[in-house]
Amino acid sequence: MNIVDIIIKKKNxxxxxYxxxxxxxxxxxKKNIPDYQMSALLMAITINGMTMKETINLTDVFxxxxxxxxxxKKVCDKHSTGGIGDTVTFIIAPIVAALKIPMAKMSGRGLGYTGGTIDKLESIPGYKVELSKEEFYNQFNKIGLVISSQTDKLVPLDKVIYSLRDITGTTESLPLIASSIxxxxxxxxxxxxxxxIKYGxxxxxxxKEEANEFSEMLNKIANHFKRKIRTIITPMDNPLSSCIGNALEVIEAMEVLKGKKSPLKEVSLEVxxxxxxxxxxxxVxxxxxxxxxxxxxxxxYKMFEKWIIxxxxxxxxxxVSDKIITLKSSVSGTISSINALNCGKLAVKLGAGRLTKESQIDYGVGIKLLKREGSKVKKGDVLAELYVNDLDIKLTDEDLKLFTIK
Known part of the structure; x- marks a missing residue:
């Protein structure tokens, strides 16, 4: 078999x-083919898609x-397809475990402009994200809740493909996302x-049409492998939480668990x-x-503390960083929308995410949104705080285009 022939076949x-x-x-x-050839195949898949049979087969290969x-015992797991400021896992996992429902979860790192659960967990000093199979079982049996990164031995193929997709513009392929999850x-x-399933x-x-298509794809994979599944489809045009950035998001999740009202709480309760x-x-x-x-x-919250400790x-x-830049409104009016994608891009530029496989994340940087959609603002009001590692960071008007005010 020849990798070039396979790339051409998918290109066509x-x-x-299988x-x-x-x-x-x-x-x-096995490192028998280089990044550039796998990148070509991933791009061909992203552009031309995969049949359901291919998607199920790829899942099995993974x-x-x-x-x-x-x-x-029966184990629950949850996954979000990713969104800006999506810290739902930190809230639902302790809720579910507090109700004596065992939860064991393998989470991923940041992909594209959306933050990863593992990156957020690593913002907690001492938290061990990498667990051996024995350690994973031991913690599960001890408290009924464990969240770790993939070990090198569990779906190792997905781990290397995940990293490559993140820096080759192939994060949005539904079949690749489905097989990975x-x-x-x-x-x-x-x-x-x-x-x-987040869309927007x-x-x-x-x-929403893509979200429905993706939901059907996931259900077919689950049925093939005899697993019970439910999919929830939710819009994601505005950031889910007020914070975007690793440590900032963990702190906000803790506040919700302590009783703070937030859109994040409502989404978490639903899931x-x-x-x-x-x-x-x-x-339900x-x-x-x-x-x-x-x-x-x-x-x-007590279960959250127990899990982390x-x-x-x-x-x-x-x-979090003690260096803060304030973003002020240049006009008076009402906030009609907050651009979640631009928030994600800015957070990455500040250092909260990766642009290359080798990029190092700064866990203390990010964005705190002080106003939400529908808020009335006056010229000069502070809309957001940017937590940075360098107060002289060069930010363009395009970088700061987060709010639409009418």
Missing amino acids: KQELS DELSFAFNSYL IKSGEVYKFN MSKKIAAGATYIVID TGAFIKT AAHIISMAKDIS KEAKELCEEVLNKKEA TQGGDLSKIK
Whole structure:
């Protein structure tokens, strides 16, 4: 088999066989083909798509590239397709675990302009994101909640492809996203899977039609591998939370768990309710009431602390930059929208995300939005605070185009 022939075949919109997919992707994993050839194949897939058969086959190739975890009880997992300021995992995981529903999750790093759960967890000093299979099982059995990065042995193929997609403009391919998500969920032993599909300017998926197509794709993969799944489709034109940036987002999630009102809370309750509804076989309404109960009693926050401490983290040592630039309104009016994509781009420019595989993240930088959509503002009002590592950072008018005021 020849990688060039496989690239040309996909360039010509032809279906790749299981063997061709296995050869191409496993050859890359073994470093038998270079980045530039895999990048060409990923771009051909991104432009021309994949059939459902190809997508299921690629998911299987990913799963079989490494270890598969098995638990002696039913396990819940959740995934968001990514959005700007999406810190839902930090809120729903302790809610679900506080209700005695076991949750084991493998999370990813930042992709494109959306932050990654693992990058956010690494902003907590001491938190151990890399766990061996034995450590993963031990923490799961100890407290019923564990979130780690992929080990080198679990879906190793996805790990290397994920990094390459991030810097080759191939993050938005639905089949590649579907294979990436589902391979990790299945290999990590999930019984019940809830996928929060974001669409809009601040998400990889731009339209509701694409979101529906993606939902159908995920359901077909889950059915093929005999997993129970629910998909929730939510718009993502505005950032989900008031903070964009790793440490800033963790701090905001903690505030929500302590009782702060936020759009983030409502989205989190919705996702958590679906997980609990599946696991306990009750209505979503009943499940939501249980979620609110553990939030109000601070049981979810106590579980959050227990989880972070058990995994080595020290919440008292989270730091954000003390260098702040204020973004002021140049006009009076009402904020009609906040451009989530531009917020994500600016956060990356400040150092909160990666532009290359080798980029180092600054966990303390980011953006705090002080006004939301619908807020009335006067000229000179502070709209946002930019947490930076260099007060002399060069920012253009385009970089700062976050708010539309009418």
